Amino acid sequence: MKTRSAELSGFLKSLYGAIAARAQVDSDELRVTEKLMQALRLEQPSVSPNPVWLPVCALLDEAVECVTQAKVEQIPGQSVTVDSSVVDHAQALRNLAPQLRWWHRPDAAQHGKPFADGHANTTVIGKGGLEEHDDVWVGISLLAPGIQYPEHHHPPEEVYLVLSRGHWQQGGGDWYEPGIGGLVHNPPDILHAMRSGSTPLLATWCLWKAH
Numbered sequence: 597m598k599t600r601s602a603e604l605s606g607f608l609k610s611l612y613g614a615i616a617a618r619a620q621v622d623s624d625e626l627r628v629t630e631k632l633m634q635a636l637r638l639e640q641p642s643v644s645p646n647p648v649w650l651p652v653c654a655l656l657d658e659a660v661e662c663v664t665q666a667k668v669e670q671i672p673g674q675s676v677t678v679d680s681s682v683v684d685h686a687q688a689l690r691n692l693a694p695q696l697r698w699w700h701r702p703d704a705a706q707h708g709k710p711f712a713d714g715h716a717n718t719t720v721i722g723k724g725g726l727e728e729h730d731d732v733w734v735g736i737s738l739l740a741p742g743i744q745y746p747e748h749h750h751p752p753e754e755v756y757l758v759l760s761r762g763h764w765q766q767g768g769g770d771w772y773e774p775g776i777g778g779l780v781h782n783p784p785d786i787l788h789a790m791r792s793g794s795t796p797l798l799a800t801w802c803l804w805k806a807h
């Protein structure tokens with residue numbers, strides 16, 4: 597049994613740090629994240645999936661650079677402060693990225709070639725990831741500029757830590773921009789979608805299934 601790598605530990609620690617730094621007390625975002633981190637305290641055997649790097653992953657450097665720049669350059673109209681915890685998580689994500697198996701949505705082709713080529717997901721915790729748990733999944737989504745990720749839903753509750761510009765939608769409502777460092781909470785089974793603007797969209801997502 598291998599223990600969690602330094603890169604994975606750094607990714608999870610910085611994820612909690614970035615969410616806890618900005619989630620409101622008593623918020624759904626904090627409740628889900630704390631349940632999830634509690635489950636992850638019980639380490640499961642590490643898995644070594646064969647890493648897969650997709651062409652679109654070349655945009656990760658640009659996406660992480662945008663987070664670093666946002667720390668010093670205020671984004672016009674953005675209410676969320678980009679503090680060092682978000683930068684730390686983006687950098688931890690970049691350090692972990694080469695160990696991961698990046699994949700396209702299985703139905704990607706039916707959403708057209710620009711979407712198929714212009715997106716990548718990876719599972720960090722969960723089947724196909726670096727560690728498997730029954731009730732927790734953690735992953736990353738990346739979109740090239742000008743790409744919309746199709747509306748989807750799933751039974752587990754979800755928290756996204758948003759790491760880029762880009763718009764989000766819930767339950768067929770209005771599109772809005774959480775901003776770099778923004779948090780999005782999706783109740784179980786709500787329809788949700790996201791789309792990038794002129795820069796890549798990057799987000800870490802956390803799913804937690806209540807018992």
Ligand SMILES: [Fe+2]
Nearest residue numbers: 750754788801
């Ligand atoms: Fe989702």
